[in-house]
Structures are given as structure tokens and as C-alpha cells.
Amino acid sequence: MDNQKKIALIAGRDNWHTRDFPEEGIPVVTMSDGPHGLRVEKKAGIGFPQSVPAVAWPVLSALGCSFDTELIHEIGTALAEECIAEGVDVLLAPGINHKRNPLCGRNFEYFSEDPVVSGELGSAYVNGLQENGIGASLKHYAANSREEGRLVTDSIVEERTLHEIYLRAFDTVIHKAKPWTMMMAYNMLNGIYCCENEFLMNHARKEGFDGVFVSDWGGVSDPAASLIHGLNLIMPGNHHADAKVQEALEKGILSQDKLDESVRCISDLAKKVSHHSPKPYDIQKHLDLALKAAEESIVLLKNDGVLPVKKEQSFLLVGNLLKMSNHGGNGSSKVEAISVDHVTDIFDKRKINYAFYSGKSIEKTIRLAKEKDIVIIGAGYYENEESEGYDRKNMRLSSHQNRLIRELCNNHDHVIVVIQTGSPVEMPWKEDAEGILYMNLTGCRGGSALTNILFGMTCPSARLAETFPQKLEDVPSYAHFSDNPHQMEYREGIFTGYRYYDTFDIPVNYGFGHGLSYTHFSYSDLKTGDYSVSFTLKNDGDYDARNTVCLYIGFKDSSITRAAKELKAFQSVYLKKGEEKRIVFNLDESMFQYYDIQKHDWMIEEGMYQLMIGGAVNEIFLQTEMYHEGIQNPYSSIQKEFYEFSEGKLHIEKASFEKMLGRQIPQFKNNIDADSSLKDLELHTFRFLAKVLSKKKELLPGVRLSTIQETPLRQILMADQKITWETIDGMVELLNGMPVKGIKKVLKSLKSSRL
Numbered sequence: 001m002d003n004q005k006k007i008a009l010i011a012g013r014d015n016w017h018t019r020d021f022p023e024e025g026i027p028v029v030t031m032s033d034g035p036h037g038l039r040v041e042k043k044a045g046i047g048f049p050q051s052v053p054a055v056a057w058p059v060l061s062a063l064g065c066s067f068d069t070e071l072i073h074e075i076g077t078a079l080a081e082e083c084i085a086e087g088v089d090v091l092l093a094p095g096i097n098h099k100r101n102p103l104c105g106r107n108f109e110y111f112s113e114d115p116v117v118s119g120e121l122g123s124a125y126v127n128g129l130q131e132n133g134i135g136a137s138l139k140h141y142a143a144n145s146r147e148e149g150r151l152v153t154d155s156i157v158e159e160r161t162l163h164e165i166y167l168r169a170f171d172t173v174i175h176k177a178k179p180w181t182m183m184m185a186y187n188m189l190n191g192i193y194c195c196e197n198e199f200l201m202n203h204a205r206k207e208g209f210d211g212v213f214v215s216d217w218g219g220v221s222d223p224a225a226s227l228i229h230g231l232n233l234i235m236p237g238n239h240h241a242d243a244k245v246q247e248a249l250e251k252g253i254l255s256q257d258k259l260d261e262s263v264r265c266i267s268d269l270a271k272k273v274s275h276h277s278p279k280p281y282d283i284q285k286h287l288d289l290a291l292k293a294a295e296e297s298i299v300l301l302k303n304d305g306v307l308p309v310k311k312e313q314s315f316l317l318v319g320n321l322l323k324m325s326n327h328g329g330n331g332s333s334k335v336e337a338i339s340v341d342h343v344t345d346i347f348d349k350r351k352i353n354y355a356f357y358s359g360k361s362i363e364k365t366i367r368l369a370k371e372k373d374i375v376i377i378g379a380g381y382y383e384n385e386e387s388e389g390y391d392r393k394n395m396r397l398s399s400h401q402n403r404l405i406r407e408l409c410n411n412h413d414h415v416i417v418v419i420q421t422g423s424p425v426e427m428p429w430k431e432d433a434e435g436i437l438y439m440n441l442t443g444c445r446g447g448s449a450l451t452n453i454l455f456g457m458t459c460p461s462a463r464l465a466e467t468f469p470q471k472l473e474d475v476p477s478y479a480h481f482s483d484n485p486h487q488m489e490y491r492e493g494i495f496t497g498y499r500y501y502d503t504f505d506i507p508v509n510y511g512f513g514h515g516l517s518y519t520h521f522s523y524s525d526l527k528t529g530d531y532s533v534s535f536t537l538k539n540d541g542d543y544d545a546r547n548t549v550c551l552y553i554g555f556k557d558s559s560i561t562r563a564a565k566e567l568k569a570f571q572s573v574y575l576k577k578g579e580e581k582r583i584v585f586n587l588d589e590s591m592f593q594y595y596d597i598q599k600h601d602w603m604i605e606e607g608m609y610q611l612m613i614g615g616a617v618n619e620i621f622l623q624t625e626m627y628h629e630g631i632q633n634p635y636s637s638i639q640k641e642f643y644e645f646s647e648g649k650l651h652i653e654k655a656s657f658e659k660m661l662g663r664q665i666p667q668f669k670n671n672i673d674a675d676s677s678l679k680d681l682e683l684h685t686f687r688f689l690a691k692v693l694s695k696k697k698e699l700l701p702g703v704r705l706s707t708i709q710e711t712p713l714r715q716i717l718m719a720d721q722k723i724t725w726e727t728i729d730g731m732v733e734l735l736n737g738m739p740v741k742g743i744k745k746v747l748k749s750l751k752s753s754r755l
């Protein structure tokens with residue numbers, strides 16, 4: 001194969017395909033989003049054009065609450081069948097990023113605030129796909145935890161935190177499921193774009209990844225540098241990158257070996273995946289599985305006796321979300337659902353005695369409520385409020401929804417609140433509602449699943465895979481999440497999510513792992529065996545039900561900074577009423593390890609560890625201790641003197657964070673280059689341009705103006721095949737005060753690319 005073909009192969013043909021060279025035995029690879037169902041576009045276009053109707057599965061943040069690896073494996077298998085039916089070879093999923101802050105617009109696309117949960121569920125998803133011949137794309141690698149400025153922002157993360165929190169889930173999926181591709185995140189990690197981040201890519205290779213590193217769509221800032229440092233495939237593609245790569249190869253900056261390695265990875269993938277002839281799948285079977293998945297995802301947060309409700313009772317359903325469910329969030333993961341069960345439709349079908357009102361007038365709602373036994377209010381976000389491309393500004397429901405719930409609770413004794421969001425919200429009325437269900441965004445069967453749970457046909461079993469804090473200010477990354485569009489300092493280090501709330505006793509609304517049931521489980525007879533721990537779990541209540549049991553490990557006398565408890569393993573168990581089972585957790589060394597930044601490796605500190613069996617992190621039923629051998633003088637960069645806990649908050653000064661990092665945080669350089677966004681240009685002399693564009697509300701269908709303002713110049717490449725890197729270079733020169741040179745370059749590039 002000559003170099004021209006090789007260079008062509010390392011960038012895709014268009015948005016969704018790689019190039020094929022049949023004469024070289026390299027077939028095409030077709031890709032599609034993921035992760036909550038297929039998004040096969042009807043016609044190519046910019047933004048998120050209409051896609052072919054598909055099964056809308058519960059979003060990953062909902063599936064995270066199931067803690068059920070078998071269920072997620074089944075969903076992976078079902079998705080593989082859907083891919084085969086649509087001619088898709090690689091599904092761009094799953095997203096397993098760590099949820100650092102509830103405001104991140106894409107949190108609904110991720111499983112959990114715990115890397116063990118994300119790693120185990122992510123592995124099940126990937127195995128389900130790949131065992132059926134469809135490749136996964138594990139994304140977004142790595143430390144991609146905010147949407148604001150996502151294409152350029154620098155995630156600054158200390159080494160131990162990076163390994164223990166942000167890379168851990170990726171490592172697990174590499175070990176347990178060997179994904180065929182990994183998608184490099186848009187952001188920078190410690191000053192280097194993920195697509196060019198040799199540390200990240202070498203790390204995954206060392207852990208055993210042998211597939212294709214693919215860029216996130218339009219995530220390449222410098223094609224040659226990306227390939228040199230390990231990226232294999234630039235997406236979406238056309239001939240954009242060719243000239244830059246050719247030049248780097250000629251100058252010897254990019255070695256022939258590196259280029260050949262990428263070619264080998266892509267052609268291996270193409271040979272592995274492209275053998276399916278489209279075959280229809282059993283839609284009903286998938287819809288049934290989507291129902292089971294939704295049932296296992298809905299968390300019963302509070303029940304003062306109102307649930308389950310009875311068919312003889314009368315109901316007032318309040319809120320448009322019960323009439324038009326929000327089945328998923330917005331952005332590249334949005335599925336055009338083939339059907340959606342809305343709660344009111346299901347109530348109609350089952351002939352339940354109910355009335356519906358939107359809730360627009362609070363007075364009217366109260367009047368109507370008085371005529372019914374039970375009030376069920378659906379509160380949450382409408383489709384575009386949680387989205388790829390931008391973050392939430394706060395953690396609140398609308399003030400109308402909050403007022404409505406409060407007033408209803410003041411005027412009716414039996415109010416059940418159903419929350420339809422993909423991430424936590426504040427609940428100022430929490431004490432007043434009689435029942436609270438976290439429905440999440442549960443896909444096309446959400447309405448049926450909710451109804452089954454409300455009426456006790458299904459016993460709720462889900463647990464929160466993410467803490468519901470009382471208020472946004474309590475979130476450990478609160479002060480360093482949206483304070484700087486260009487940099488994100490992960491100052492809280494390992495103290496994210498429950499690791500923080502639990503260790504520092506911060507009161508929360510509902511803790512990690514919280515989830516009630518209609519039945520009762522008892523836990524007894526804890527024993528430690530040969531590197532294992534076991535106990536008896538009994539369903540001694542009145543319902544057949546599923547339950548997730550968790551193993552947490554702590555080390556009170558550790559000489560390094562640690563969280564009070566860390567989840568190390570979990571099992572989802574189904575028990576009929578009266579049934580009991582011996583549950584065994586086999587231990588392994590990784591459960592006792594911390595990441596030592598002097599040895600740059602995982603180590604075990606010698607001492608007495610606490611092994612705790614629980615549900616929620618603050619609900620430990622059984623506990624024992626175990627001595628583990630290991631090193632005596634562990635070292636951690638996260639030291640107590642670097643942080644201060646006062647007035648209910650963790651404070652880490654910049655100087656302390658720099659000590660933890662072992663370096664100074666670089667100043668953001670606001671020069672104009674291909675990575676500059678419209679917002680950056682505003683700081684220069686281009687305010688007029690930014691202003692003109694700001695007047696338009698929606699420049700591209702479905703894409704917010706703020707997203708466009710934060711998009712770097714280089715993304716213009718995605719708008720038209722005629723635009724090349726040379727065009728971008730010309731524009732940069734023009735903006736840097738070299739109009740003649742710049743315009744000449746732009747025109748030349750456009751002319752030559754037309755040829």
C-alpha cells in the first residue's frame with residue numbers, strides 16, 4: 001500500500017465511514033452514535049440532523065442505578081442486533097466518564113460518580129456489543145467532565161487522582177472487555193489535547209488496549225502531532241489532514257513506523273467488523289428488555305407509606321412530563337424513538353381512575369387535587385435542558401415546579417413526586433412529599449415502568465449511582481467547575497462524590513447507593529474466608545425483588561489521605577420473597593491498592609482494613625476487619641496540610657494545589673490561533689463579529705449559540721469538505737493582522753481543494 005493511500009486511510013471518508021481500499025483487502029467501517037440507541041442519520045448535515053427511528057434505551061445515568069451487569073450485557077447484545085440491522089459496525093459508546101459535578105451537561109450520558117460502577121457496567125456493555133461482532137468506542141478518554149469550552153478546556157488533574165478516579169474505569173474496561181476502539185476526548189489533559197496526549201494513549205496500551213484510538217468528532221487540533229503521539233483515526237474525515245500529514249512524513253517528524261501502525265490498527269478493525277449482512281431484529285423483544293431496564297433504573301427515594309398505590313384509588317396526574325415523557329437528553333446521544341410510553345397513555349390503557357392537569361395554575365391544581373386520593377406530579381427537565389454542548393447553570397427545578405410541589409404538599413396528604421432528569425436536582429420540598437421517585441430519563445418504556453412500580457407490579461430495586469447533594473454549593477468541585485472557560489482545576493482531588501460527602505460528614509439529600517424497596521432484606525452471618533468475604537442475604541418481606549449489595553473498604557489508620565469508604569464490588573441479586581442466598585465477594589489486590597506517585601504504580605499499604613457490607617454508602621449492615629500485608633511508608637501527594645475543612649467546605653488554595661501537582665498552573669495564552677473561539681476573539685479586536693453572530697439565536701438547528709461561540713476556529717473544517725487546514729492557517733494569519741497573506745492562503749486552499 002503506498003503512502004498516499006495510507007494517509008487517506010487515517011482520516012475517515014465522511015462523518016460516519018472510514019475509507020475502504022478493496023484492492024488492499026480493507027473494507028469500510030460504518031459508525032453511529034450511541035449510547036442510548038442508534039442515531040443513524042437519514043441525511044448527512046451539520047449539527048444533529050434527523051435520524052432513523054430506533055429503540056430509545058434508558059440513558060446511561062439511569063442504567064447506572066440498576067447496578068446490574070447482566071442487564072447491561074443484554075442491552076449491549078440487543079444494541080449489536082440493532083447495529084447489524086442498520087449496517088453499523090462500530091457503536092460510538094459507551095461513555096464512562098466520571099461524574100465530577102452534577103452540572104455537566106452530559107452527565108446523563110455517563111454511569112456514575114464511582115469508577116468501579118462505571119468500569120463494571122462499561123465492561124458489560126462493551127462485551128455485549130463485541131461478543132456479537134459489533135465494535136465499541138469507549139469514550140471520552142479522559143477527564144472530560146464539563147461541556148463549557150469542551151473543545152479547548154484544560155483539565156488539570158493531579159497524578160494520584162487521575163489514576164484512582166479518572167482513569168480507573170477506563171482501565172477496568174480495557175482489562176475486562178478489550179474495546180476495539182477508544183474515543184479521545186475533546187479537552188486537554190494537563191496541558192495537552194487528549195488526541196495528542198502520549199501519556200494517555202501509552203497508558204491505555206500498557207493496560208492492554210490494542211484497538212484504534214479515534215478522535216472525538218472534530219477534536220483534532222493538530223493532525224500531525226496527533227498521529228505522532230499515538231492517535232490512529234481522525235474523524236470525521238475527508239482530505240483535511242492529508243497535506244499536514246504528508247508534510248510531517250516528508251520532514252521525518254512523523255515516522256513511517258507510526259503511520260504504518262495506524263494503518264495496521266484501522267485495517268485490523270475493518271477486517272474484524274465488516275462481515276454482517278443486515279438482518280432484522282425482534283423489535284418487541286427489545287421493547288420488553290427496554291421495559292425491564294427502565295424498571296431496574298427507577299429509584300424509590302422516599303416512601304412514607306403512600307407506595308405502592310392501589311387500583312381502587314383515584315389520581316390526579318400533574319405536569320406535562322407525565323403526558324409527554326422526556327425519554328433522553330439532547331445532543332449526539334439523542335434517539336429518534338420508534339415509540340414512547342407516556343404515563344397518561346398507560347393509565348388510559350389500564351383503565352385507571354385519573355384526571356390530568358398541566359399544573360399551570362397552582363390554585364387550579366390544588367382544587368383538582370382535593371377531589372382525588374393521590375396526587376402524582378411529574379417534575380424535571382424538558383428535552384433541551386440537559387444536553388451535550390452546554391452545562392446546567394444550577395441544580396434546580398424551575399421555580400414554578402418547586403412552588404407547585406410545595407403548595408400541593410401543603411394542601412394534600414398524599415403527594416408523590418416523580419423526578420424526570422438525568423442528574424441530581426435540589427429538593428427544597430423533600431420533607432413534605434409523601435413519596436419521591438427518581439425516574440431519570442428511562443427511554444421509550446419509561447411510562448410503563450413507572451406505572452408498574454407505582455402500582456407494585458414491580459418492586460423498585462435501583463440505587464443511586466450518584467449522590468443527590470442538598471445544594472449546589474455543597475458539591476466539592478463547586479468553586480472550580482465553571483470559574484474559568486479555559487482551565488479546570490480538579491482541586492478537590494480524590495474527594496469527589498460520596499468520597500467527599502461521606503468522609504467529611506456533609507449532609508446530603510440522598511447518598512450514593514440509596515434506594516428503597518417495597519420488600520425487606522436482612523443481612524447476616526458475615527464471614528471472611530480465604531481472600532473472600534461472604535454473608536447471607538434474605539428477602540424477608542412481601543415482594544419478589546432485586547437488591548444490590550455493595551462491598552466498601554476503608555482504612556481508618558492509614559498514613560495517607562483516603563476516603564472513609566470506597567466501593568470495591570457490588571452484585572445485583574434477585575430473590576423471591578422468603579428466599580435467601582449466600583453472597584460471596586472474592587477479594588483481589590486491586591481492592592486494597594492506592595496509586596503511589598513516587599513509584600508511579602499501584603501499591604498496598606500494610607495494615608488493618610475495614611470491610612463493610614451495605615447498600616448505600618451511609619447504610620452499612622455488616623462489618624469486619626482484615627489485615628493486609630504491604631508497604632510501610634506509602635506516599636501520596638494529597639496531604640492533609642494542603643487542604644482545610646472549615647465552615648462545612650473543603651478549601652484547597654491554588655498554592656497547595658500546585659504543590660500536589662508538583663508544578664505551577666500555566667497561564668492561559670490568549671493568542672489567536674486555530675484553537676481560538678469566537679469568545680476568545682471578543683477579547684481582541686473582533687468584537688463586532690462576535691456581536692453580529694450573537695444577535696442570531698440559533699445558527700445551526702438544535703445547536704445553542706453559546707456552543708458555537710465556544711467552538712474553535714478549526715471546527716470550520718467540519719462545515720464543508722472544501723475547507724482544509726491551509727484555509728484555517730490562512731484565517732489565523734488574517735486574524736493576526738496579515739490580511740494579504742492570509743486571504744491569499746485562504747483563496748489558494750479553496751481553489752486547490754476544488755480541483
Ligand code: BGC
Binds near residue numbers: 092217
Ligand atoms: C460527541 C461524541 C459523538 C460524536 C459523533 C461528538 O460531538 O462528543 O460523543 O460520538 O460527536 O456524533
